[in-house]
Amino acid sequence: MNAQFPLPGHSAGARGYIALPSDALVVHIIDDDEAVRRSLALLLNSFGLAAETYDSAESLLAQLDSLAAGCLVVDVRMPGMDGLELQLALQERGCNYPVLVVTGHGDVGLAVKAMKAGALDFIEKPYSDAELLASVRSALARVADTRHSGMVVEAARARIAVLTPRERDVLMRLVEGRPNKVIAHELGISPRTVEIHRANMMEKLACRSLAEAVRLAIAAEFHQA
Numbered sequence: 001m002n003a004q005f006p007l008p009g010h011s012a013g014a015r016g017y018i019a020l021p022s023d024a025l026v027v028h029i030i031d032d033d034e035a036v037r038r039s040l041a042l043l044l045n046s047f048g049l050a051a052e053t054y055d056s057a058e059s060l061l062a063q064l065d066s067l068a069a070g071c072l073v074v075d076v077r078m079p080g081m082d083g084l085e086l087q088l089a090l091q092e093r094g095c096n097y098p099v100l101v102v103t104g105h106g107d108v109g110l111a112v113k114a115m116k117a118g119a120l121d122f123i124e125k126p127y128s129d130a131e132l133l134a135s136v137r138s139a140l141a142r143v144a145d146t147r148h149s150g151m152v153v154e155a156a157r158a159r160i161a162v163l164t165p166r167e168r169d170v171l172m173r174l175v176e177g178r179p180n181k182v183i184a185h186e187l188g189i190s191p192r193t194v195e196i197h198r199a200n201m202m203e204k205l206a207c208r209s210l211a212e213a214v215r216l217a218i219a220a221e222f223h224q225a
Helices: 034-046 057-062 083-092 105-116 129-160 165-175 180-187 191-205 210-219
Strands: 002-005 026-030 050-054 070-075 099-103 121-124
Touching (some): 026 034, 026 057, 034 129, 050 057, 070 083, 083 099, 083 105, 099 105, 099 129, 121 129, 129 191, 165 210, 180 191
Parallel strands (some): 026 050, 026 070
16 A cells, blocks of 8 residues: 655645646655654655655555656565565666665664665664655755756757768767768768768757767767667
């Protein structure tokens, strides 16, 4: 079973919870203790963070296909599948959510195993509100950075996609640092033709300098194609 604790200030949806923007990041809390789940969710809400809670690892996995982007706060010890097993199950499914493992005083060894398996951080009970919030914000910042980087790559690739195959050949060699004469020799065309392709390429990419075009190609990971 799961419950939603979204941000205040939005109109209530038909299911009785507050509708969130589609791009909002959510903190997913997985803990078998209902009181802990609710208190964590309310704490996060009070600092402007949306949360959803789950009473078991299995409950979260059952809803994985519709899981909002964000991070996971996972109790390391739960009945059934524990926090470490959940983390491994997510990895097997290709889900790269940042995981924050919550551990009791005697579970540090298990938390270290989770860190070695890829968990972003572990939080030892009893923890302060500030400690939890700092870890959560760090995890969400990582998600936001990854999302932004993905958007930059997609935008750069969309601009390069308008180039002709020959213009792409020229761009690739420019990124590799080849001068026009070498490019002309490799492609079996005249240096003047290379200049024409280069000028057309620069216009299509809306780049004012070669350095700008190279930065765009690197952002699109074109140099690795």
